[in-house]
Amino acid sequence: KQEVTQIPAALSVPEGENLVLNCSFTDSAIYNLQWFRQDPGKGLTSLLLIQSSQREQTSGRLNASLDKSSGRSTLYIAASQPGDSATYLCAVRNTGFQKLVFGTGTRLLVSP
């Protein structure tokens, strides 16, 4: 059974710092991995999707990497801004399955 863990559960940094959010999963037979952002009381916004054959994806200040063999993904945020404050969720879809298995998220606070 796939399990997804995100560490740390919460992170507080000053504006301008580069930071890394971690996601680990127990079953390496994944089809893809998706990173989401969730603002309080809002829905999920897709940030990046990495197919199982890819090592990384980039969008603006965000870079997500995937190491299937070790069951890890990282989301790198460069030059953090207060507007980056949100909960970041990692979700994995296993090969042959429809559902996404979600981690419980990392709550990020970037202070000015």
Place this chain on the structure above:
Amino acid sequence: NAGVTQTPKFHILKIGQSMTLQCTQDMNHNYMYWYRQDPGMGLKLIYYSVGAGITDKGEVPNGYNVSRSTTEDFPLRLELAAPSQTSVYFCASRPGTSGGYNEQFFGPGTRLTVL
């Protein structure tokens, strides 16, 4: 495109009542999903559909029903509501094309309280 829309945004239901949460997408996506999110927990899949007329259970289907009569709509029905169904419900969709990008796009959620 409006994307994935959900109604209502908030609702309070009494124990034993029934209601339908609405979900519509205008992206012509084949796949649609219903998740619930409980405080401090990850999202869990309730039901999903791979196309009009086809639905299947997810991890936590008990107490819910779905139908998919059109590509656009995927309503979630709660029968005999219980306090354990207090949660935030998210609808999502994805294109379903083989290969390539297969992002799931989420609606804004329905916050449901059962008292």
